[in-house]
Amino acid sequence: MKYLVTIMPREEALDPQGRAVQSTLNRLGFKVQDCRVGKVVVVDLADGSNESQNLEAVKKMAQTVLSNPLIETFEVRTL
Template structure:
């Protein structure tokens, strides 16, 4: 089971990297770009857990270590085809 986890800054927390990339894209002619958020992507390979267990365990991992919930928010998907 492969957990694919995205960690990004919460709404309301200034993302200076995202802002800089946003203006760079605008300068390059991508005028339609209105907002850029930079975050982290992690893949965590799990062994011997069911999908419902994995849901619970990955959430715990995010709350405990992978995200700092004071400033960050996370979302993840589980891919059971990956062993």
């Protein structure tokens, strides 16, 4: 069973990478008013039988390893 975890820097956290990408895009003529760069992680669970248990496991890894809740938010989606 595959899950997609999207990790984004929190709105209130400065995202220097997003800023740098935004200013490059705007210099090229695009009109971007905000740009933030996050990460996407796809995990494939070995035992895919129990869906609610799986979702809990993915949420736990997202909370404890894949993201830092102080500065990032995450979303989990089933693929």
